[in-house]
Each structure stands twice: as structure tokens, then as C-alpha cells.
Amino acid sequence: MRRVAFSLRRAGWISFWIQLVLAVVSGIILLFAILVANQSPTQGGSSGVEGGLLFAFAGLGVLGFSTYRAFYHTRLSQQLRGPHPGRPSRGETMKQMRVSLIANMVGMLLTLLGAEAINGILLAKAVSQPRGILEASVNVRDFVQPLDIFIVLANTHTIVAHFVGILCAIWLIEQIYKD
Incomplete structure (x- = not known):
């Protein structure tokens, strides 16, 4: 029981801090992207990544819940070290x-769907970029913007955070059933 409690505490804190830092960084980047996209005439509302942003924010929301769950593992560890009547069972x-x-896993799925949508739009922009910048019909929105790359970066941080949560949960399940 002590070994499981120690594993829960250690993995809970590691997962909590990694997920918290990556969630904050992703959140700041996504908020920055939304603010800049709404104020910049070159980004406008037609950058094409809005659908991907919806999934990115959904994945970020689930990451908030997952971060809370990682913190809860540290509290569960305290309960396991407590007196026998109040101690949770293995089940x-x-x-x-x-x-x-x-x-x-749900958060990672949502974030991956967002990444697929965003990357598809960026690929389409990159493939169909006008060849001549000085042409009269060139629209700046047709080029891949730095803001687009920020959104990809935020999504990648969220995916990594969910991956860390999955690794910790699987490792903890292994520790619980280790005899």
C-alpha cells in the first residue's frame, strides 16, 4: 500500500506540474493568437484555422480537468496512507x-483533431501560395502567417501534456497491479 501511495504522490506531482505549465503556455499562446487575429487586418477572420481552434480550445479545457486529476492523485495518495477504514480499495x-x-485520451483526441484541421489548412496555404509577391491579386492571407505557427505550437504543447498524463496513468495502473 505504501509503494502505491508513494507512486501516486510522485507521478501525481510530476504529471500535475508538467501539465499545468504546458496548459498555461498553450492557453497564453491561443489567447494571443485570438487577440492578434481579431485585431490584425492581414489575419482577418478568414485564416481558415477557426475550426481547428475550436478543437484546440476543447482539448485545452480537457487538459484543465486532467491537470486537476493529476493533483487529485496526490490527495488519493494521502488517503491510501491514512487509517484502514477510510482507505480506498484497489478497485x-x-x-x-x-x-x-x-x-x-479524450483530450488528446480533441487536440489531434484540431491539429489535423490546422495542419490541413496550413498545407493548403503553403501549396497554393502565390509565386509572385508583387502581383496585383496577391492577398497576404494566402501566405502562411507566423500566427498560424503559434497555433500549431500551442496545439503541440497540449498534445504533449495529454501524453504525459496518459503515461503517468498507465504507469500508475502498472504500479497498482504490481504484486
Whole structure:
């Protein structure tokens, strides 16, 4: 029981801090992208990544829940070290690990869907970029913008954070069933 409690505490804190830092960085980047896109006439509302942003924000929201779950693992660790009548069973502990694992997998799925949408738009922009900058019909929105790359970066941070959560949950499940 002590070994599982120690593993929960250690993995919970590691996962919590990694996910928290990556969530904050991703959130700041996405908010910056939204603010700049709404104020910049060259970005306008037709950059094409809005659908991907919806999934990116959904994945970020689930990351917030996953970060809370990682913190909850540290509290669960304290309960496991507590007196026997209030201590959660192996089954209850496994149920908590499953919730965390499923949350991270759903968050990663949403974020990957956002990444696919965003990357598809960026590929289309890159392939169809006008060859001559001085042509009269050139629209700046047709070029890949630095803001587009910021959105890809934020999405990548969110994917990595969910991956860390998945790794920790799987490792903890292994620790719970280790005899």
C-alpha cells in the first residue's frame, strides 16, 4: 500500500506540474493568437484555422480537468496512507486511474483533431501560395502567417501534456497491479 501511495504522490506531482505549465503556455499562446487575429487586418477572420481552434480550445479545457486529476492523485495518495477504514480499495483506486486515463485520451483526441484541421489548412496555404509577391491579386492571407505557427505550437504543447498524463496513468495502473 505504501509503494502505491508513494507512486501516486510522485507521478501525481510530476504529471500535475508538467501539465499545468504546458496548459498555461498553450492557453497564453491561443489567447494571443485570438487577440492578434481579431485585431490584425492581414489575419482577418478568414485564416481558415477557426475550426481547428475550436478543437484546440476543447482539448485545452480537457487538459484543465486532467491537470486537476493529476493533483487529485496526490490527495488519493494521502488517503491510501491514512487509517484502514477510510482507505480506498484497489478497485476504487483503479477507477480513479481509469477516469484520468480516459480524460487524457479524450483530450488528446480533441487536440489531434484540431491539429489535423490546422495542419490541413496550413498545407493548403503553403501549396497554393502565390509565386509572385508583387502581383496585383496577391492577398497576404494566402501566405502562411507566423500566427498560424503559434497555433500549431500551442496545439503541440497540449498534445504533449495529454501524453504525459496518459503515461503517468498507465504507469500508475502498472504500479497498482504490481504484486
